[in-house]
Amino acid sequence: MKSVLIVALGGAMGSVLRYLLSAWALQHSVGWRFPVGTFAVNVLGCALVGVLAGLLVKHHVFSPEVRLFLFTGLAGGFTTFSAFGLETFNLIRRDEVLIAGSYVVSSVVIGLVVLWLGFSLVSARG
Structure with a gap:
């Protein structure tokens, strides 16, 4: 605690x-x-x-x-x-440059994609 x-x-x-x-x-x-x-x-x-x-x-x-x-x-x-x-x-x-690069790219790309998905799901007119 x-x-x-x-x-x-x-x-x-x-x-x-x-x-x-x-x-x-x-x-x-x-x-x-x-x-x-x-x-x-x-x-x-x-x-x-x-x-x-x-x-x-x-x-x-x-x-x-x-x-x-x-x-x-x-x-x-x-x-x-x-x-x-x-x-x-x-x-x-x-010296784990490949992992570092994949972490950076995947964090940014996947983060933006799921942000867009969440926004789209909630703001969609239905």
């Missing part, structure tokens, strides 16, 4: 940070067609997870509870794209 609360606290904080950054980006990109808010969140989330993962590998500075809070909670609430990026990066680091 303690782990769930740690993740929930980090997730809540990450979600609020995502909202604030997206709102700020939206205010500063009025009229843009590019989704700058989501882009900024994804890039910043990947940068954050990269720095944290680097510190973890080099210095072993985080306890299991802190890792849960930072990676699963905070970063996960901020953007799951950072987890996707870290998983892909770790596959590449292990």
